[in-house]
Amino acid sequence: MTLSSSLKIEKMRMPVMETENTTVEASLSEVPDRLPFPPVTYSHILRCSYHDWHPRYRPLIPKSRLISLTPAFVNYLRADGIVLPPEARPPREDDELDAYEDSEEGEEDPSAEWPEIHTQIKNTIAELGGKVTPKLNWSAPKDATFMSPTNDTECRSPNDIYLLLKSSDFITHDLEHPFDDCEPDHINGNATEDILPDVPYHLVLRQYVNFNPSLEFRCFVRNRKLLCMCQRDQNHFDFLFGMRDMLRSRIQSFFDEKLRDTFPDPNFTFDVYIPAPHQRVWLIDINPWAQRTDPLLFSWLEILRMKDPIGFEEEADNGVEEGFVRISLRDGTVITPSSEEEAEGDSSSEEEEVENVAPGGDDQFAPFLPEFRLIKKDDPESYSFNTPQFSAHKVPKELVDASLAGPGGMSEFLGKWQEILKQQEREDRDAGNESN
Ligand SMILES: Nc1ncnc2c1ncn2[C@@H]1O[C@H](COP(=O)(O)OP(=O)(O)OP(=O)(O)O)[C@@H](O)[C@H]1O
Ligand SMILES: [Mg+2]
Secondary structure (H helix, E strand, O other): OOOOOOHHHHHHHOOEEEOOOOEEEOOHHHOOOOOOOOOOEHHHHHHOOHHHHHHHHHHHOOOEEEEEOOHHHHHHHHOOOOOOOOOOOOOOOOOOHHHHHHHHHOOOOHHHHOHHHHHHHHHHHHHOOOOEEEEOOOOOOHHHHHHOOOOOOOEOOHHHHHHHHHHOHHHHHHHHOOOOOOEOOEEOOEEOOOOOOOOOOEEEEEEOOOOOHHHEEEEEEEOOEEEEEEEOOOOOOOHHHHHHHHHHHHHHHHHHHHHOOOOOOOOEEEEEEOOOOOOOOEEEEEEOOOOOOOOOOOOHHHHHHOOOOOOOOOOOOOOOOOOOOEEOEEOOEEOOHHHHHHHOOOOHHHOEEOOOOOHHHOOOOOOOOOEEEOOOOOOOOOOOOOOOOOHHHOOOHHHHHHHHHOOOOHHHHHHHHHHHHHHHHHHHHHHHHHHO
16 A cells, blocks of 8 residues: 555646557546545455455465564554664674673663564564565555665565564554545444544565566456556566456456455455466455555546446357457447357357457447556656656665665664764764854
């Protein structure tokens, strides 16, 4: 879950947007003051929490473990400042034993308040092969990767995890604002009491895998219909265009078979990963149908105003070619296999292979298939490969340089940070003295 994209951004995005088949032009006067979302309820947010859906979809998810967090640990995450438990380091030959013991003695150990969680995290990292990527109920600390020497969310020790979690605004959002802009649920038409629900906080540890970001997709579901989807990474990948129909078909089947009738809410978004050889779809996350979920290559207004795909029935026989959806058309009408049978015998000669076009090619009609939006070569949305995402969360260059400078790990980086701050204070003081 990212911090919300504002309506202002929606307005900026709307005027010209290349879609898969059409160019949508909307005048700003058509843009409402508020995005027309249905009310987002507390229980919808809770049902999108990893701990809620993980047991239901376990076989569809890459290997992960959940650790139920105690109030003491949640307090540690919430507390200002970053104090990490002391790390046991192997004694070096030149260590004076006395000096080594002295330095250990004085150190504060926050994990003394939550030793069982600390141990569970250590054991889970080992169980998952030594490398994990963490997240809380809704969010991964993607905005804090500047704290990591590898510049990503790979963690090898509990301290790597604590440092990322405590440095992330996305994690703070999970802790402090999960129900912002939400309202109580309605039972029999009556609103329930407006008391914020208790959140059963969980730490999710996923076995770290080298993801190919070009094969991650976000999918939007409204009224249990797969409405549209797009790539998650904001770069242009030429090869995706040739695979679009095949990937769409995989995602549609995955949705129909695994999610459509099992997710408790009719509206939601989900993220998938379809690594080579692109046979298997992995579920990565489920996000609320709410402004806080980044619509990526779409704008929310565009999604909310989108027509439902009218749907299709894939031919029941085995004449379906890999990578294509075969739809029966006659006189511009969709003919499903059952209606075809009723009408007359074999009509295969009248079949056409169609992409995401409406009958008669008229844009006023609903599309047949969910739009699958990819970044074209010259799209303004396409980032340069060097530009990091989450620009709102950028930090001074010195900090990034410091984090990348040495192999000493994250704790060393914290030390460098303190040094930079002290140096800055000294310079400010000197500048003040000079001007006096
Ligand atoms: N097992 C894994 N190993 C390595 N990287 C992973 C793994 N699982 C997910 N990732 C990476 O982490 C990214 C973020 O994960 P996730 O979608 O769960 O975070 P999020 O905070 O919910 O994101 P958003 O705010 O976009 O909803 C994914 O896009 C993927 O690149
Ligand atoms: Mg998410």
